[in-house]
Amino acid sequence: MNRPLPSRRRLLFVALLSVFCTLPPTLAPAFATQNLPTLGDTSRESLSPLMERKLGEEVMHDIRRDPDYLNDAPLLEYLNNFGLSLVAARPEVRGEAGFDFFFFAVRDPVLNAFALPGGFIAVHSGLLLAAQSESELASVLAHEIGHVAQRHIARMLGKQKQDSMIALASMLLGALAMRGSGDVGSAVMMGGTGLAMQRQLNFSRDAEREADRIGLSILGDGGFDTSGMVAFFGRLQSASRNYSDVIPPYLLTHPLTSERIADIEARIREQRYRQRADSLDFQLIRARTRVLQDDSEKGLREAQAFFEVQLTQNPKPQIIAANYGLAFIALKREAYDKAEALLQQAVAAASPVKPSVVLTDLGIDIKLAAHQPAEALQLVERARQEFPLSRGVAHQYAKALIAGKRLDEAGRYLREQAQLYRQDADVQNLLAQAYSAQGKQALQHMALAESYALTGSVPAALDQLRIARNAPDAGFYEQSIIDARERELQARWKEELKESKER
Incomplete structure (x- = not known):
């Protein structure tokens, strides 16, 4: 591209x-x-x-x-x-x-x-x-x-x-x-x-x-x-x-x-030569990056042609990566059955190498995109055991809970995540999705405000707080939190404007 x-x-x-x-x-x-x-x-x-x-x-x-x-x-x-x-x-x-x-x-x-x-x-x-x-x-x-x-x-x-x-x-x-x-x-x-x-x-x-x-x-x-x-x-x-x-x-x-x-x-x-074998994830990530670099239809066609040539090569990691890349392209095109079949070829070829979070992540995304929340949740619960520190898997778990209409559970989990990972804007976005599905308008916009604040969009965060304040379900408790947070963000915005003028 x-x-x-x-x-x-x-x-x-x-x-x-x-x-x-x-x-x-x-x-x-x-x-x-x-x-x-x-x-x-x-x-x-x-x-x-x-x-x-x-x-x-x-x-x-x-x-x-x-x-x-x-x-x-x-x-x-x-x-x-x-x-x-x-x-x-x-x-x-x-x-x-x-x-x-x-x-x-x-x-x-x-x-x-x-x-x-x-x-x-x-x-x-x-x-x-x-x-x-x-x-x-x-x-x-x-x-x-x-x-x-x-x-x-x-x-x-x-x-x-x-x-x-x-x-x-x-x-x-x-x-x-x-x-x-x-x-x-x-x-x-x-x-x-x-x-x-x-x-x-x-x-x-x-x-x-x-x-x-x-x-x-x-x-x-x-x-x-x-x-x-x-x-x-x-x-x-x-x-x-x-x-x-x-x-x-x-x-x-x-x-x-x-x-x-x-x-x-x-x-x-002056140093002793040492050879280091590449991880499978390195090849998979390069394949994923090739698709992400240009996900227009023209870009996808070019990536597909590249992977089809790569399939003819002998090194096993190259074949696994090519099938993975083709599966990712199929997902982009919403051809979910084809994506699943290609991914399974990659997974079968990768065995018995230790599980790859990159392969697992794509499998969960395919199930979520195909509107199969039960299957996605089954995969992601296993992934949480295999990759307990993965933030991507943590996000997918929340997505699977929301897709499966387990909204109370999703809300509890995401509130815990928000306490543990205070700088994770994606958690706040997912929390807003869970609240939206429950019809909790004030909490939805309060979560969106936190997401915007974490990404540096203070004016947008203040706008979300104003929407939350006027929501029909904003009670005394929510109003108190909104007041306190609004004061903090207004002070932060004034300081940013002051620094901008000094520059």
């Missing part, structure tokens, strides 16, 4: 590039002694970890509302389980701030990945498809983790004043918020940062080398093949030859030099 990069995200990349290309010239020699520098050294940085995280969350609020943000439970779960396993290999990358890393994907065929302030790391769907092994994917994520660990954005502000933080936030958020004349805005921003980028490019290369060194250490400690980083960069160089006047986004935000590749090769020569 040749979908153009959305203007908002394109501008965000330019903004981030200007950040990485204006790093101070005296970057600490990361991992010179295999230790991270002290992250709490305020003489080098004025952007506190708290403000860095807040800035990242503000940007994420806009990204989550972008239609190209892939809010897909199996994909998010895989990326976060995989990414957090890399973080666990080097826990010190969380720093003194103890950043909670979050990994996500955006729909875009262009090879790219980026880190936002505060531990948010994204990959493009195109990069997921280009990665030929989990070691290659790990090399990209580990590199981005290195940027976060070294707090490159925060350190850029080391000798600047507090006003610079506001300017940076304004630049990033403004880039995301722009509509319409995105190309003009991009040109203006490029014009303003072009000279600085050229002058300071060597600083960005220093930052890239830092991130490479940390990434290689994470790969080694995590049991991955460290040559995956060289393999990925080699393929990136080959892909870059297909570009004429336009610099590939990944090379734009991650300058790639022969010296940098030579440095990586020299480092991996």
